[in-house]
Amino acid sequence: MLHEKLSTIYDNVLRRNPGEIEFHQAVREVLESIGPVLGKHPEYAESKIIERICEPERQIIFRVPWEDDQGEVQINRGFRVEFNSALGPYKGGLRFHPSVYLGIIKFLGFEQIFKNSLTGLPIGGGKGGSDFDPKGRSQREIMRFCQSFMTELYRHIGEYTDVPAGDIGVGGREVGYLFGQYKRITNRYESGVITGKGLSFGGAQVRTEATGYGCAFFVEEMLKARGTSFEGKRVVVSGSGNVAIYTIEKVRQLGGVVVACSDSSGYVVDEKGIDLDLLKQVKEVERKRLSAYAAKRGGDGAVFVPGRSVWEVDCEVAMPSATQNEITGKDAERLVRGGCVAVGEGANMPTMPEAIRVFVDAGVAFGPGKAANAGGVATSALEMQQNASRDSWTFEFSERRLREIMRDIHDRCLSTADEYGLAGNYVAGANIDGFKRVADAMLALGLI
Numbered sequence: 001m002l003h004e005k006l007s008t009i010y011d012n013v014l015r016r017n018p019g020e021i022e023f024h025q026a027v028r029e030v031l032e033s034i035g036p037v038l039g040k041h042p043e044y045a046e047s048k049i050i051e052r053i054c055e056p057e058r059q060i061i062f063r064v065p066w067e068d069d070q071g072e073v074q075i076n077r078g079f080r081v082e083f084n085s086a087l088g089p090y091k092g093g094l095r096f097h098p099s100v101y102l103g104i105i106k107f108l109g110f111e112q113i114f115k116n117s118l119t120g121l122p123i124g125g126g127k128g129g130s131d132f133d134p135k136g137r138s139q140r141e142i143m144r145f146c147q148s149f150m151t152e153l154y155r156h157i158g159e160y161t162d163v164p165a166g167d168i169g170v171g172g173r174e175v176g177y178l179f180g181q182y183k184r185i186t187n188r189y190e191s192g193v194i195t196g197k198g199l200s201f202g203g204a205q206v207r208t209e210a211t212g213y214g215c216a217f218f219v220e221e222m223l224k225a226r227g228t229s230f231e232g233k234r235v236v237v238s239g240s241g242n243v244a245i246y247t248i249e250k251v252r253q254l255g256g257v258v259v260a261c262s263d264s265s266g267y268v269v270d271e272k273g274i275d276l277d278l279l280k281q282v283k284e285v286e287r288k289r290l291s292a293y294a295a296k297r298g299g300d301g302a303v304f305v306p307g308r309s310v311w312e313v314d315c316e317v318a319m320p321s322a323t324q325n326e327i328t329g330k331d332a333e334r335l336v337r338g339g340c341v342a343v344g345e346g347a348n349m350p351t352m353p354e355a356i357r358v359f360v361d362a363g364v365a366f367g368p369g370k371a372a373n374a375g376g377v378a379t380s381a382l383e384m385q386q387n388a389s390r391d392s393w394t395f396e397f398s399e400r401r402l403r404e405i406m407r408d409i410h411d412r413c414l415s416t417a418d419e420y421g422l423a424g425n426y427v428a429g430a431n432i433d434g435f436k437r438v439a440d441a442m443l444a445l446g447l448i
């Protein structure tokens with residue numbers, strides 16, 4: 001239910017952004033949480049902070065022409081939405097996926113404002129990407145696409161302006177090509193212009209692992225708050241990309257057993273626990289489908305189930321780490337019946353609104369993405385910090401910082417939810433805490 005004033009704001013968002021359903025969904029979830037804040041802080045409404053937060057500061061849409069291996073000209077669309085810079089330079093990843101359109105980039109950019117605020121670090125919110133489909137493309141094609149994308153993007157970004165990173169379809173390889181082109185056309189070795197870089201050219205230890213590790217740390221804190229832990233728990237992780245792989249790695253180190261993961265072709269169940277070395281070989285090195293994992297695991301008990309949702313596998317902890325709206329209300333009901341006690345969103349907005357209600361009503365510890373997956377962007381901010389001071393920290397120190405940041409986000413979500421009479425509600429805690437820091441900065445900065 002929306003507070004009356006917020007309902008009018010939401011209607012305006014719908015009217016001004018027609019057809020952008022993912023953006024509408026992300027806005028609604030935040031507005032549903034912040035009603036109680038308006039009672040305590042009438043100054044936010046008087047200064048129209050919420051209306052301003054829902055309107056991006058700048059939206060850039062551009063043509064990306066490139067040539068494929070057959071010599072044919074291809075044209076994609078590029079986006080960068082610079083949503084809010086009250087706390088620092090715009091910060092957020094780039095997504096290359098055929099489903100990308102303005103509504104997806106705006107939902108991700110909007111989420112990023114509050115997530116980045118929750119980290120406590122000086123980073124604003126932004127997101128970008130393209131409808132380019134990397135599947136089946138050669139390394140050379142990927143490079144030519146990245147170079148063309150950056151040939152336009154470079155004029156909009158910079159260490160003090162806007163700092164992109166990876167997301168779906170954009171990993172270390174793509175960040176390397178993007179940074180290489182930026183360096184070439186600007187003639188500046190501006191390391192802090194992009195994060196997720198390779199360790200040999202200004203990248204930071206633990207950035208590759210950070211989103212997955214951070215999500216596992218967050219869930220560990222939620223379990224601890226309920227007097228339990230990962231030890232011996234049966235865990236399902238969706239996806240098998242960057243976030244999923246390093247979630248599996250850390251969950252295993254914390255004592256959990258990950259029995260299933262997925263990709264867009266189906267899922268694999270491996271009751272003895274996913275073989276991480278094999279998964280990394282198939283996904284990070286060979287870049288193949290999950291069916292190849294099951295085939296290589298051979299008679300050792302892994303089963304590949306094509307075309308179905310991994311959420312039909314029972315587990316005690318669910319960690320959606322693939323894409324938005326992957327857990328439906330029905331999936332959530334089935335997971336609760338199957339004994340699920342905690343959910344940590346590694347992906348952005350993977351749980352549909354009706355599914356969140358099912359989890360919260362059933363008393364499941366539910367860690368929303370903007371809190372649970374904030375470890376990735378937080379470690380990007382640490383990469384910027386190292387670039388600015390021409391320094392390079394050890395893996396151990398960087399992981400310790402990440403763990404402290406995740407613990408701090410967890411504790412602030414809980415204490416904020418408590419303060420507003422919503423004990424244990426991490427969704428409300430994350431939205432309110434993330435919102436307040438941005439709102440206070442916007443008030444202090446005048447009419448921006």
Ligand SMILES: NC(=O)C1=CN([C@@H]2O[C@H](COP(=O)(O)OP(=O)(O)OC[C@H]3O[C@@H](n4cnc5c(N)ncnc54)[C@H](O)[C@@H]3O)[C@@H](O)[C@H]2O)C=CC1
Nearest residue numbers: 167168169211239240241242243263264322323347348376
């Ligand atoms: N990379 C990062 O640091 C961060 C990523 N995220 C979010 O985590 C999620 C995963 O991102 P990454 O692991 O970086 O991307 P990735 O490209 O490395 O992996 C994406 C995975 O999701 C699967 N996937 C994509 N679309 C799917 C679909 N429609 N159905 C089933 N599976 C699908 C792919 O097969 C792949 O396994 C996204 O929601 C992203 O926004 C959130 C915070 C930071």
Ligand SMILES: O=C(O)CCC(=O)C(=O)O
Nearest residue numbers: 092093165167376377380
């Ligand atoms: O590391 C970053 O800057 C962005 C990570 C990201 O895209 C996200 O948090 O969704």
